[in-house]
Amino acid sequence: MGKILIKDIYLEGKQVSVLVDGNRISRIADHIELDAETDLTKIIDGRGKAIIPGFANMHTHAAMTVMRGSKEDEKLHKWLSGIWEMETRLDDEIVYWGTKLACVEMIKTGTTFFNDQYFNVESAVKATCEMGLRSAHSFVFLDLGDEQKMSRQRENCQIMYDRSRQWNPLNIFEVGIHSIYTVGEDNIIWASRFAKDHNLKVHIHIAETAQELNDCLDSHGCTPVEYLDKMGIFSPDIMAAHCIWLSEKDIATLGAAGVNVVHNINSNLKLASGYKFKFQELQDAGANICLGTDGVASNNNLDMMETMKITALVQKAWRKDPSAITLPQLLSSATRNGYKAYGLDGGVIKEGALADFSIIDINNYGFTPNINFAANLVYSAHSDCIQTVVCNGRIVMENRQIDGEDEILANVRRLYGRMTGETI
Ligand SMILES: [Zn+2]
Structure with missing residues (x-):
């Protein structure tokens, strides 16, 4: 070099x-x-x-570029089942080229570091490495409570972790827990303990929709954040995507633990899953706020400049206050906060970075x-x-x-x- x-x-x-x-x-x-x-x-x-x-896109599913424009104007559950049906046909070649297309788009829109949660991880890593971008890739736990899947995923997580030691250091291995409604409690505990033991980040969707909140209240008698807090998972090593449906207590919990909260406004708006993200309250409580695009199937692009603008417009609109979010807050959350989450001295123009x-x-x-x-x-x-x-x-x-x-x-x-x- x-x-x-x-x-x-x-x-x-x-x-x-x-x-x-x-x-x-x-x-x-x-x-x-x-x-x-x-x-x-x-x-x-x-x-x-x-x-x-460089921008840090802290929540995406890169290879979903292949699905761009494929499930439009559908209600959330119909949309999700359509996406899952397509995902049964995923293979290494689709993930490889889909991730390459995502890298093209991210490079053209100024992203240098992204946090990915998707399947066929090693194909995504190969594509990203060839494109020269910095990234984190989750081994995704998604078992729908199936005991056999649970134990198979634990074995595969260990195997993938061992293999990740050979990856380019630009591409970081982490543990992905899809969500509380797709991963059994035993596996949430196992996966977060595995991450702690190996000093890895955990990338998880939390409180994305009202249904997730209501289902959790019905079946566990508490909010998604309370449910996860009982398992002791929260720390600065958590990358928590969405966090739209939070109580004041949830905000205090995430803040006190120094969790990295990733706001994905375009996806939240397009899937109509909620938009009253508590940016200022979470930041004041001590959370590290990052921005993300989510996958192309729900956005439909990976453009962090557009994400900053829409984040700002929506914060100002629903709070009826043009001073609700400032330019320095937007720029930090789109750049250095993502790097900081991973202990990297980047997302800033200064000597030594x-x-x-x-x-x-x-x-x-x-x-x-x-x-x-x-x-x-x-x-x-x-x-x-x-x-x-x-x-x-x-x-x-x-x-x-x-x-x-x-x-x-x-x-x-x-x-x-x-x-x-x-x-x-
Ligand atoms: Zn997502």
Whole structure:
């Protein structure tokens, strides 16, 4: 790995030069002149451009790109059974190309780190590794209370964990518990203990819908958060997706444990599962708030810039308060908070941080005038301003060109029919 020197680029109100050495940002200064340029792999002219941290998409099901647009305008349960029916036909090839398409989309929209929960994990890891992105991948527990499935999944989790020791360090292994309504209590306890014993994160859907809350109250006499808290699972190692239907006590519990809560507004809105996410209350209680897109089947894209804007608009709207969420809160939750959840020094442009960032075009209407860069980025720009993306010190897209993109699109078009049983 060599060096990348970006000259005269806009960063937080001034023109600077940024030097990347290996996988880190090594220097930021007004001017950087290198004595020996022999090991310099790249000089980028930053004039008319800005550098921004890579986005951390902290909840998605990457290979669901293959299902884009396939189950529209259906009620939640019909939608879910349609998705599960299609998922019976998943195979390694579909997950591999679907994940590659997700990586193309994430790179083009400035995401450098994503948290995935899906099946055929090793195909997803292979695809992500080839695309050069940083990621976490869950071994998913989903047993519907079936004892045989429970014990088989425990064995497979151990096997996958052992094999993950050979993965590229950019791709992190973690434990996935799909939800309280699809995983038996014994397996929730086993999986979270396995994660603790091996120092792994746990990625779980919690309190996504009113039905999940009501069913839990009926069968366990408590909320989903109380149910999981009795098992002692909460800690800063939990990645809790959704958390829409929370009581005040639930918020206090998640906050006190320092849980990472991932808000996925587009999916919540599109599936009409709720939108009154308690961003400020959770943050005040001590939770680390991250943003995610959820899978393409319920979004239908993986665009974190769009996610920031819709998060802001919905918070402001339902609270009837334009000051309900601020630009710094949005930007942190879309970038550094995700990295922080995994103990990574990234999602920020500073000396010594991981070199995960985007170079964006600001010589266009969306950034003119450039009075408030953050406001322009969140509210007026579109992700097509993202030109070049660097992940772990390596250029994964240059001037919107990604190696192999046409082949990826062609393969997903070919595989869609196999997945749905339709031909297009
Ligand atoms: Zn999800």
